[in-house]
């Protein structure tokens with residue numbers, strides 16, 4: 346069984362660092378440092394690098410080494426092997442869009458904190474059964490958004506969330522105002538064209554606005 350209190354404390358420390366976790370899908374390793382700096386220097390120190398691209402693990406290792414002010418996590422962690430690779434690269438946490446019993450078991454045996462994804466009461470109850478109380482709520486907007494989280498808070502108030510999926514600067518405050526929401530995740534501060542052009546100033550501006558969001 347997971348040491349729930351310890352896991353909650355580890356994850357809460359990550360969640361407390363910023364209201365927003367940028368979800369980064371990196372195409373070029375050389376973008377990792379300038380992008381990471383633009384986010385961290387503008388108030389978003391918690392970074393989720395999704396394991397969806399070839400350079401993701403190298404980017405996590407590079408950022409963990411070169412940008413110690415950042416708290417770098419691995420996203421899209423789907424199975425035990427991904428969790429192991431994230432840990433070995435130096436990720437401070439792992440976050441997944443969903444969860445399986447195998448992933449829960451692997452995370453219980455690992456020292457990297459996993460933030461599993463849930464979208465329904467039953468998925469949440471399964472996570473609670475495994476000892477977890479901190480979750481990603483994904484895909485947030487498509488799964489009922491703020492109203493769904495309010496509904497879950499009734500019977501299951503011990504769970505706290507980082508809702509992610511379809512959230513932007515306009516939608517974030519309503520999530521952040523909920524007592525069971527610690528922070529939100531999203532990619533709205535990383536527009537495709539700004540990333541492609543290496544427009545770190547533009548990304549920095551959007552990051553600064555995201556960092557100023559409150560419920």
Ligand SMILES: O=C(O)C(=O)C[C@H](O)[C@H](O)COP(=O)(O)O
Pocket residue numbers: 368395420421422440441442483509510511512530531532533
């Ligand atoms: O890769 C993962 O592990 C995911 O769970 C998916 C991401 O969190 C979303 O793609 C971000 O959502 P958007 O802000 O709508 O872009």
